[in-house]
Amino acid sequence: TQSSHRLLAYSDALISIIATVMILPVAHTKVESSEELRQSLQLLLSAKIGVYLMTFLIVTVAWAAHIRLFQVIVRIDDCLALLNLACMMLITFLPYTFSLMAMFPENILGMLLFCGCVMVIGIIQCVIVLYAFSHPFLLNEQIQISENQNFYKSHILKVIMRVPIMCFFASILSFIFFQLSYVLLAIVVFLPYISQTLKWCRSKAIGQVEESPDEVLFYTYLPSEPLSKERVEAFSDGVYAIVATLLILDICEDNVPDPAVVQQQFGGSLIAALREYGPEYLAYFGSFATVGLLWFVHHSLFLHVTKATRFMGLLNTFSLAFVGGLPLAYQLTHEFPHHSHNELEAIQISCVIVFFAGIFQLAIWVAALYSERESLHPDVWYGGREHVFMLAKLALYPCVTLGTFFLTCVLSEFSASIFHLMEITVPFAFLLLRLLVRIGLALLRLL
Amino acid sequence: TQSSHRLLAYSDALISIIATVMILPVAHTKVESSEELRQSLQLLLSAKIGVYLMTFLIVTVAWAAHIRLFQVIVRIDDCLALLNLACMMLITFLPYTFSLMAMFPENILGMLLFCGCVMVIGIIQCVIVLYAFSHPFLLNEQIQISENQNFYKSHILKVIMRVPIMCFFASILSFIFFQLSYVLLAIVVFLPYISQTLKWCRSKAIGQVEESPDEVLFYTYLPSEPLSKERVEAFSDGVYAIVATLLILDICEDNVPDPAVVQQQFGGSLIAALREYGPEYLAYFGSFATVGLLWFVHHSLFLHVTKATRFMGLLNTFSLAFVGGLPLAYQLTHEFPHHSHNELEAIQISCVIVFFAGIFQLAIWVAALYSERESLHPDVWYGGREHVFMLAKLALYPCVTLGTFFLTCVLSEFSASIFHLMEITVPFAFLLLRLLVRIGLALLRLL
Numbered sequence: 001t002q003s004s005h006r007l008l009a010y011s012d013a014l015i016s017i018i019a020t021v022m023i024l025p026v027a028h029t030k031v032e033s034s035e036e037l038r039q040s041l042q043l044l045l046s047a048k049i050g051v052y053l054m055t056f057l058i059v060t061v062a063w064a065a066h067i068r069l070f071q072v073i074v075r076i077d078d079c080l081a082l083l084n085l086a087c088m089m090l091i092t093f094l095p096y097t098f099s100l101m102a103m104f105p106e107n108i109l110g111m112l113l114f115c116g117c118v119m120v121i122g123i124i125q126c127v128i129v130l131y132a133f134s135h136p137f138l139l140n141e142q143i144q145i146s147e148n149q150n151f152y153k154s155h156i157l158k159v160i161m162r163v164p165i166m167c168f169f170a171s172i173l174s175f176i177f178f179q180l181s182y183v184l185l186a187i188v189v190f191l192p193y194i195s196q197t198l199k200w201c202r203s204k205a206i207g208q209v210e211e212s213p214d215e216v217l218f219y220t221y222l223p224s225e226p227l228s229k230e231r232v233e234a235f236s237d238g239v240y241a242i243v244a245t246l247l248i249l250d251i252c253e254d255n256v257p258d259p260a261v262v263q264q265q266f267g268g269s270l271i272a273a274l275r276e277y278g279p280e281y282l283a284y285f286g287s288f289a290t291v292g293l294l295w296f297v298h299h300s301l302f303l304h305v306t307k308a309t310r311f312m313g314l315l316n317t318f319s320l321a322f323v324g325g326l327p328l329a330y331q332l333t334h335e336f337p338h339h340s341h342n343e344l345e346a347i348q349i350s351c352v353i354v355f356f357a358g359i360f361q362l363a364i365w366v367a368a369l370y371s372e373r374e375s376l377h378p379d380v381w382y383g384g385r386e387h388v389f390m391l392a393k394l395a396l397y398p399c400v401t402l403g404t405f406f407l408t409c410v411l412s413e414f415s416a417s418i419f420h421l422m423e424i425t426v427p428f429a430f431l432l433l434r435l436l437v438r439i440g441l442a443l444l445r446l447l
Numbered sequence: 448t449q450s451s452h453r454l455l456a457y458s459d460a461l462i463s464i465i466a467t468v469m470i471l472p473v474a475h476t477k478v479e480s481s482e483e484l485r486q487s488l489q490l491l492l493s494a495k496i497g498v499y500l501m502t503f504l505i506v507t508v509a510w511a512a513h514i515r516l517f518q519v520i521v522r523i524d525d526c527l528a529l530l531n532l533a534c535m536m537l538i539t540f541l542p543y544t545f546s547l548m549a550m551f552p553e554n555i556l557g558m559l560l561f562c563g564c565v566m567v568i569g570i571i572q573c574v575i576v577l578y579a580f581s582h583p584f585l586l587n588e589q590i591q592i593s594e595n596q597n598f599y600k601s602h603i604l605k606v607i608m609r610v611p612i613m614c615f616f617a618s619i620l621s622f623i624f625f626q627l628s629y630v631l632l633a634i635v636v637f638l639p640y641i642s643q644t645l646k647w648c649r650s651k652a653i654g655q656v657e658e659s660p661d662e663v664l665f666y667t668y669l670p671s672e673p674l675s676k677e678r679v680e681a682f683s684d685g686v687y688a689i690v691a692t693l694l695i696l697d698i699c700e701d702n703v704p705d706p707a708v709v710q711q712q713f714g715g716s717l718i719a720a721l722r723e724y725g726p727e728y729l730a731y732f733g734s735f736a737t738v739g740l741l742w743f744v745h746h747s748l749f750l751h752v753t754k755a756t757r758f759m760g761l762l763n764t765f766s767l768a769f770v771g772g773l774p775l776a777y778q779l780t781h782e783f784p785h786h787s788h789n790e791l792e793a794i795q796i797s798c799v800i801v802f803f804a805g806i807f808q809l810a811i812w813v814a815a816l817y818s819e820r821e822s823l824h825p826d827v828w829y830g831g832r833e834h835v836f837m838l839a840k841l842a843l844y845p846c847v848t849l850g851t852f853f854l855t856c857v858l859s860e861f862s863a864s865i866f867h868l869m870e871i872t873v874p875f876a877f878l879l880l881r882l883l884v885r886i887g888l889a890l891l892r893l894l
């Protein structure tokens with residue numbers, strides 16, 4: 001038996017890559033300036049963005065299921081490691097099935113492939129559960145010493161098999177009436193979350209429903225179900241790392257000029273040739289800095305979090321989905337002519353994306369404060385100085401981007417300069433934040 | 448103050464992406480079948496492979512320096528986190544400077560950019576060291592309680608500044624006599640390793656040289672200098688994860704057919720259109736499985752390692768550099784017509800790459816066995832059953848690929864079938880390895 005730590009870290013790395021990869025087809029869609037192509041392009045682009053968001057959502061749902069499974073199975077052996085790799089291979093194939101669905105919505109092949117993958121993943125997970133329960137030393141302490149092991153086993157198997165069985169029906173239904181199979185799939189994936197959230201809200205509103213002591217603690221789908229904090233961090237790190245480097249991948253591949261072109265068009269001057277790519281370097285450094293600082297805020301936030309819940313994980317997923325689109329938005333800000341309407345739009349879209357990425361981080365903080373005694377270090381409980389400092393860190397990007405957005409609305413002539421100024425000042429603002437907060441508090445006391 | 452764990456995990460993720468990214472330009476070079484283009488293509492391809500290997504090497508050297516720095520500084524604060532992000536931004540830019548050097552070897556711009564980046568990275572590292580020594584609670588316990596703190600500080604600063612100062616001279620020299628500056632750079636980067644390795648070999652050959660008790664334990668460049676095992680694992684995980692998903696990134700982007708093309712060329716049959724891409728899916732699953740299983744062997748190996756050394760890190764780097772080329776080789780096996788000479792070559796190259804990736808893993812094991820009392824768990828010390836089992840795991844890929852290589856030489860007609868058979872049987876061989884080893888040992892005893 002082995003600690004499962006590294007297996008989970010590797011799975012997190014794989015899943016975070018797959019969750020963000022569908023932004024690449026969006027990023028590589030060529031923007032044409034001719035008006036006639038515009039409409040069909042916008043359709044294509046919105047289809048691709050839809051695929052990106054759907055992939056991100058479904059892959060994070062699969063990731064949550066993976067976390068749930070390996071909160072029950074806490075030790076592994078060779079056999080489980082190999083079964084897990086097989087599971088990962090199928091998960092990494094899912095985005096492709098979405099691309100097929102988006103490009104050929106009338107064709108059932110994409111749906112069948114998706115259902116096939118999900119069914120095989122479900123079967124592998126069942127095999128993992130059966131194997132682990134037949135080697136009880138692999139299990140969670142709590143289940144290991146419990147007398148109801150068989151009850152736990154059948155409960156977990158039931159929850160796991162629900163999705164593949166529904167997928168089986170969806171794939172049969174798709175032969176008869178395929179629009180309905182999409183609806184069925186959407187229900188399958190989100191129903192447990194929705195129903196449990198509603199139940200939870202009702203219990204909060206009406207009053208605490210007494211829970212039986214023998215209640216199953218795993219696979220509850222409650223928003224307050226604990227989610228491994230370590231894995232949320234590892235997954236987020238993976239997404240932030242991929243997204244921060246997305247642009248340099250393109251730059252290394254596309255922006256090395258051809259020697260012949262340099263000789264003919266630029267009279268042999270490499271610097272002149274590279275100057276053409278100036279905006280792309282700027283977009284790279286700008287997006288790396290922004291993603292890096294958002295990672296920094298996330299890192300500071302999770303330093304203070306002691307217990308992550310499923311609801312916080314969901315908010316984190318939303319934040320990361322916006323982070324994924326950020327390099328693309330930054331790249332667009334430089335692709336259009338200066339002072340054009342398109343440039344202004346691209347800059348405002350960038351502001352909106354950074355704003356939402358920041359706002360969802362702030363929402364995680366608010367959700368943690370809601371049950372601060374369980375979820376947060378005593379240092380940052382409401383009212384302390386560290387609390388104010390953390391709040392300032394979280395509020396910096398939303399405030400700055402909101403300000404930039406409205407400034408560019410008013411002073412649309414100078415939108416690019418305002419945006420660049422924002423990019424340059426924010427890192428220094430973070431460096432001086434502790435000082436700024438102290439001055440702010442002192443000023444408040446003076447007034 | 449904060450634990451530096453997550454900062455380091457994020458840095459490892461960034462560096463592992465950057466180390467492997469230069470394989471993409473190699474992978475995306477179009478293979479032309481016309482003979483005339485062959486020669487220029489081979490030149491271009493070998494330049495790109497050179498850039499990939501150089502990037503991998505230099506980035507891992509920078510990574511080793513980063514490990515060394517953060518073995519001295521074990522806690523961080525916000526300021527250090529932000530400085531580290533700035534450092535990462537520059538490291539991720541290095542591959543681009545190599546591309547420029549490779550495409551324009553006569554132009555000094557690439558060299559100047561590289562030297563500039565290295566100098567700024569060096570300065571940032573010095574600032575980090577100065578900052579940490581002025582806040583001693585951030586430092587390693589051993590240095591914190593030491594009376595020679597100033598001695599440590601100046602020793603570390605001297606080691607760190609050596610490279611940027613040499614780069615400064617190299618950049619000046621490049622204006623006068625640029626071929627020499629390449630030589631200077633190569634010396635700068637590798638001299639400490641080479642000189643210390645020679646010293647170490649001499650001391651091993653002649654006999655143990657007595658070390659003064661006040662010897663500096665950090666920044667020694669000795670092959671036996673400890674290297675954080677956790678970070679070697681994190682970096683390797685990153686590389687294995689990126690490499691395993693390299694092909695699906697391409698597939699998701701390029702292999703979704705255009706609806707119009709499907710309508711015209713395939714009479715609306717999506718399955719017929721996708722059949723065209725069959726080989727690429729096969730290459731994806733084949734390379735994912737092989738990379739996954741190499742990860743599995745690496746994972747098993749490092750479960751038994753208790754202390755990693757710089758030398759083991761170097762062997763690991765070589766293994767990972769071959770792993771990086773693997774998806775590309777697998778893709779090539781399917782790009783050429785059946786039974787062609789090219790197909791045979793591609794299959795043999797794939798075998799060679801997997802063989803070397805496996806052999807260097809085996810070399811890590813041998814290096815660990817050399818000082819097994821320090822580096823390995825007692826379970827796997829020479830002679831035990833777990834030892835035999837680990838050896839079998841490590842030897843499986845080298846043996847199988849060697850066998851496949853020679854079989855394809857002899858039975859070149861059936862090379863593709865032999866290769867596919869190998870791909871399919873190896874995962875099952877891993878699953879049944881424990882059984883096979885037991886049977887093997889029993890047979891040995893019988894004989």
Ligand SMILES: [K+]
Nearest residue numbers: 013234237238
């Ligand atoms: K990770």
Ligand SMILES: [K+]
Nearest residue numbers: 250251254280
């Ligand atoms: K580009």
Ligand SMILES: [K+]
Nearest residue numbers: 282283286330
């Ligand atoms: K920018």
Ligand SMILES: [K+]
Nearest residue numbers: 460681684685
């Ligand atoms: K990692």
Ligand SMILES: [K+]
Nearest residue numbers: 697698701727
């Ligand atoms: K491809």
Ligand SMILES: [K+]
Nearest residue numbers: 729730733777
């Ligand atoms: K293959």
Ligand SMILES: [K+]
Nearest residue numbers: 507511760761
């Ligand atoms: K190394």
